[in-house]
Amino acid sequence: MRTQPNTVLDIHELSKRFGAFVAVDQLSMTVERGDVFGFLGPNGAGKSTTIRMIVGLIRPTEGHIKIFGQSLKAQRVNILSRIGALVEKPSFYRYLPAWTNLYIHAKMLGGNAVDTIDDVLKLVDLSDRASSKVKTYSQGMKQRLGIAQALLGKPEFIILDEPTTGLDPQGMIDIRLLIKRLSSEGITVMLSSHLLHEVEQICNRMAIINHGKLIVQGDVRTLLSQRDGTLHVIVDKKNVAKQALSALPWLQSVAEEANGLRISLPHQYIPDMNAALVNAGVRVSAIHSDVSLEDYFLSMVETTHGNTDLSGMH
Amino acid sequence: MGTLIYLECIKTFRKMRTYISFAAILCGLVLVDLGILLDKDSFMMAQRWFAKDFFITGNPLNAFFVAHLVMMTLLFHIPILIALVAGDQFAGEATEGTLRMIMIRPPARRHIYIAKVVTAFIYSIVLVLFLAVGSLGGGLLLFGRGEMLVFGMGLRILTQQQAIIAFLLAYPLAMLAMMTIAALSLLLSVLVENAIGPIIGTMAVMIVSLIVTETTIPFFNSISPFFFTSYTKIWQAAFMQPIPYNDIFYNAGMMLVYILLFLGAGWIIFNRRDIMI
Numbered sequence: 307m308r309t310q311p312n313t314v315l316d317i318h319e320l321s322k323r324f325g326a327f328v329a330v331d332q333l334s335m336t337v338e339r340g341d342v343f344g345f346l347g348p349n350g351a352g353k354s355t356t357i358r359m360i361v362g363l364i365r366p367t368e369g370h371i372k373i374f375g376q377s378l379k380a381q382r383v384n385i386l387s388r389i390g391a392l393v394e395k396p397s398f399y400r401y402l403p404a405w406t407n408l409y410i411h412a413k414m415l416g417g418n419a420v421d422t423i424d425d426v427l428k429l430v431d432l433s434d435r436a437s438s439k440v441k442t443y444s445q446g447m448k449q450r451l452g453i454a455q456a457l458l459g460k461p462e463f464i465i466l467d468e469p470t471t472g473l474d475p476q477g478m479i480d481i482r483l484l485i486k487r488l489s490s491e492g493i494t495v496m497l498s499s500h501l502l503h504e505v506e507q508i509c510n511r512m513a514i515i516n517h518g519k520l521i522v523q524g525d526v527r528t529l530l531s532q533r534d535g536t537l538h539v540i541v542d543k544k545n546v547a548k549q550a551l552s553a554l555p556w557l558q559s560v561a562e563e564a565n566g567l568r569i570s571l572p573h574q575y576i577p578d579m580n581a582a583l584v585n586a587g588v589r590v591s592a593i594h595s596d597v598s599l600e601d602y603f604l605s606m607v608e609t610t611h612g613n614t615d616l617s618g619m620h
Numbered sequence: 621m622g623t624l625i626y627l628e629c630i631k632t633f634r635k636m637r638t639y640i641s642f643a644a645i646l647c648g649l650v651l652v653d654l655g656i657l658l659d660k661d662s663f664m665m666a667q668r669w670f671a672k673d674f675f676i677t678g679n680p681l682n683a684f685f686v687a688h689l690v691m692m693t694l695l696f697h698i699p700i701l702i703a704l705v706a707g708d709q710f711a712g713e714a715t716e717g718t719l720r721m722i723m724i725r726p727p728a729r730r731h732i733y734i735a736k737v738v739t740a741f742i743y744s745i746v747l748v749l750f751l752a753v754g755s756l757g758g759g760l761l762l763f764g765r766g767e768m769l770v771f772g773m774g775l776r777i778l779t780q781q782q783a784i785i786a787f788l789l790a791y792p793l794a795m796l797a798m799m800t801i802a803a804l805s806l807l808l809s810v811l812v813e814n815a816i817g818p819i820i821g822t823m824a825v826m827i828v829s830l831i832v833t834e835t836t837i838p839f840f841n842s843i844s845p846f847f848f849t850s851y852t853k854i855w856q857a858a859f860m861q862p863i864p865y866n867d868i869f870y871n872a873g874m875m876l877v878y879i880l881l882f883l884g885a886g887w888i889i890f891n892r893r894d895i896m897i
């Protein structure tokens with residue numbers, strides 16, 4: 307398999323076994339330059355194990371990892387000096403100030419990483435607490451410091467393992483904004499998550515894994531538009547609406563309910579359905595979906611429990 | 621490499637627990653000095669009695685005598701202080717999760733390992749140095765100089781010059797002994813991923829080894845060469861006259877062998893380990 311120059315991460319048939327247990331199973335995927343790549347999977351899917359292999363914490367049982375087109379085994383130092391990562395929860399020397407913790411990491415990175423300490427502290431809004439010992443930090447502050455640590459030395463590729471864990475809603479929003487900002491500066495980001503809506507908000511590409519196996523990989527919008535579901539449409543003239551809809555070839559079912567209709571159809575046709583209703587003179591006051599993104603995610607994960615063909619998923 | 625050692629020193633020497641050891645040694649020193657000061661008269665009497673067949677110039681209750689006494693008493697307890705810091709090098713970072721954080725940085729595992737070993741050795745050396753300066757310095761201030769009385773394996777008297785040579789030899793040998801114990805703690809630190817295990821482990825190994833090497837049971841005598849505690853007490857030989865240099869070289873060599881053995885085993889494990897914590 308050839309790696310294109312634009313491929314930042316290329317994982318090829320990667321496996322990790324712990325004794326008889328297969329945590330990662332023949333996983334192949336690629337992250338392209340400029341991607342904000344969502345790495346999705348439920349608890350225990352093998353996300354952290356995969357990330358640990360990517361950053362060299364554990365050795366793969368089988369398979370290859372290429373980063374920036376180079377083999378991780380052969381070019382470890384070069385690769386690791388160009389990436390930043392936060393694997394699982396952030397951990398620091400609690401008895402040392404945040405600044406000194408970052409100093410230790412920056413020194414290990416080499417180059418002029420030390421000069422970036424103040425910048426990364428500012429990015430995560432911890433400048434005024436830089437001299438406080440980490441043991442005085444709250445959970446959310448530690449999480450932010452963990453992200454700051456991953457940004458030291460201006461890395462080209464950042465890997466974040468569930469970066470919004472332990473943050474309050476505002477903290478989550480801040481981190482997502484930060485990731486978008488980093489991406490706009492040309493940094494490639496890979497983030498693992500078990501929140502589909504998080505990935506939907508900030509990622510352009512994603513891979514979903516479960517039981518260590520790849521379920522699906524591709525463009526976020528394309529994948530999400532393929533989901534089916536039931537819609538609840540609130541309309542004023544139910545009969546007119548039903549008639550207008552029955553002419554649509556892709557509609558799967560229509561039924562009346564209390565103040566509107568229950569409709570099943572592939573999600574990409576929602577705008578067309580809406581247009582048809584409006585054209586028929588029906589006033590649509592609400593459309594909402596029965597299937598939450600989480601349900602979709604779970605259905606994906608369940609459908610492919612065995613060796614189900616991916617094409618049969620929608 | 622220098623940078624990594626510097627960073628490890630920051631971690632070790634900015635931690636409170638590192639200074640427990642220095643505080644403990646200081647307490648021990650003060651206690652011994654105070655005890656001798658308070659009991660000066662009976663001490664002198666006992667010494668005179670022991671030394672009645674000898675002619676001693678100067679005060680027999682002097683810095684050399686006290687420093688030797690301190691060494692005999694405290695050096696038995698220092699291993700636990702060594703384990704406290706050396707045993708924490710890997711296990712402490714594993715439990716805290718910081719090992720995972722630093723191991724994704726460019727430096728090779730080999731270099732991180734060496735930096736931690738060097739730091740534990742620096743600490744061991746500094747601890748013995750602290751003991752030396754504290755006991756000799758304190759002794760000089762409180763008791764002055766003089767010819768040195770050595771008890772144990774008969775009674776000997778060393779001239780001031782001989783005493784100085786003996787200490788110049790004894791402290792480095794004590795450092796080597798503490799480094800051997802540090803190496804054992806480092807090995808256990810790599811092996812166990814909890815903070816207290818390496819400390820208890822080191823003490824357990826020490827106790828078993830001391831039982832074998834210090835008990836006069838014929839069977840133990842035959843196996844004691846396989847226990848490192850039969851070599852770590854060689855610093856005592858520095859106070860013999862004439863100094864048994866051959867013995868000292870042999871024992872120091874054996875300590876080096878143990879250090880390499882412990883560190884080599886530790887490296888093999890650390891190099892292969894999956895960082896799961």
Ligand SMILES: Nc1ncnc2c1ncn2[C@@H]1O[C@H](COP(=O)(O)OP(=O)(O)OP(=O)(O)O)[C@@H](O)[C@H]1O
Binds near residue numbers: 327
């Ligand atoms: N050292 C180990 N020995 C045995 N099994 C392990 C080990 N480490 C991880 N596993 C197993 O591997 C599987 C994948 O774990 P991993 O931490 O990669 O999941 P994850 O996708 O990151 O989950 P989460 O969302 O909970 O963080 C789990 O079933 C876990 O129990």
Ligand SMILES: [Mg+2]
Binds near residue numbers: 354394467
């Ligand atoms: Mg995880």
